[in-house]
Amino acid sequence: MSDTISLVHGAGGIETLKIILELTKDVKLRKVIGGTGLDELDDSALIPISENKFLAITVDSYTVNPIFFPGGDIGKLAATGTINDIAVMGATPLAVLDSIVVEEGFDKDLLLKIMNSFKKVLEKENVALIGGDFKVMPKGSLDKIIISTVGVGIVDKKNLLLDSNVKPDDQIIISGSIGEHGAIILALQLGLDVSNLKSDCETVTDIMKTVLKIGGVHAAKDPTRGGLAMALNEFAKKSNVTIIVDEDKIPIKEEVRSYCEMLGVDPLALACEGRVVLAVKKSKAHEILKELHDMGYEDACIIGEVKKLEPGIVLMKSKVGGLRILEPPLGEIIPRIC
Numbered sequence: 001m002s003d004t005i006s007l008v009h010g011a012g013g014i015e016t017l018k019i020i021l022e023l024t025k026d027v028k029l030r031k032v033i034g035g036t037g038l039d040e041l042d043d044s045a046l047i048p049i050s051e052n053k054f055l056a057i058t059v060d061s062y063t064v065n066p067i068f069f070p071g072g073d074i075g076k077l078a079a080t081g082t083i084n085d086i087a088v089m090g091a092t093p094l095a096v097l098d099s100i101v102v103e104e105g106f107d108k109d110l111l112l113k114i115m116n117s118f119k120k121v122l123e124k125e126n127v128a129l130i131g132g133d134f135k136v137m138p139k140g141s142l143d144k145i146i147i148s149t150v151g152v153g154i155v156d157k158k159n160l161l162l163d164s165n166v167k168p169d170d171q172i173i174i175s176g177s178i179g180e181h182g183a184i185i186l187a188l189q190l191g192l193d194v195s196n197l198k199s200d201c202e203t204v205t206d207i208m209k210t211v212l213k214i215g216g217v218h219a220a221k222d223p224t225r226g227g228l229a230m231a232l233n234e235f236a237k238k239s240n241v242t243i244i245v246d247e248d249k250i251p252i253k254e255e256v257r258s259y260c261e262m263l264g265v266d267p268l269a270l271a272c273e274g275r276v277v278l279a280v281k282k283s284k285a286h287e288i289l290k291e292l293h294d295m296g297y298e299d300a301c302i303i304g305e306v307k308k309l310e311p312g313i314v315l316m317k318s319k320v321g322g323l324r325i326l327e328p329p330l331g332e333i334i335p336r337i338c
């Protein structure tokens, strides 16, 4: 009997990576000459368009359940997630295309509300909606709505940020407290009281613009599915470095921490939708941090550093000083988080 696909294949951890690699292993043309693509699996692929510029292009599908949650909805999430995957490449987001599939019987006012959230983000970010598609599936054959997006941006070679560019001695900065999006969706799916939780769903373009202006940024990533644990492991593997993070320094809101403890979930594996993790040159780290604080990101902090010890692994320094390996998340914590 052949294997079947399970929810775990869509969780954004090791199993997702494995299925993507299996599905794409025979693809011969894996990038445009001079660009990046399937081998890099960065937040966006790159296509060279001139001597000094690349087109950054990304695609995503949003299936979040529930479709409305404190701090956002599937429309806001789709626009935000797409723009963030462009921005963390060092690129300026320019345009988006969307493909919406809804279930027959879906409330039209709700659809307009979702689309308004989507458009509001694009307007704020000065990003054009340049095309899309709309389809309906018979009742019962789809759970409410799926939004797929393509995002396009332009990046100067000098600003380009690749996951493979983290350097020994870099400092690791997180722009804010982690796991809030994952925690609220998990709590809602379990029917728990969520009065003290809110998704962190926001664009990170202002952060990226500011840190690029200061300089010294080597890599950036939005820790979405798979959370901070996955993002750091991707940095470590693609850059062949060791990342050592300080458990004590990782900002986690008390509400998120207590939900995680109650449910036995690791907050480091929970998705953020409005945070960015940066690998920056040591000499620039404090200047970048101060600027983020001045911008109002008061929880931003340096959570670790990069070494050239055992390439490809992330180590976590515990509160009492011990070191353990921080593995990329395995298995399904929460289905349909984004």
Ligand code: MG
Residues within 6 Å of the ligand: 043, 084, 085, 221, 222, 223, 224
């Ligand atoms: Mg991303």
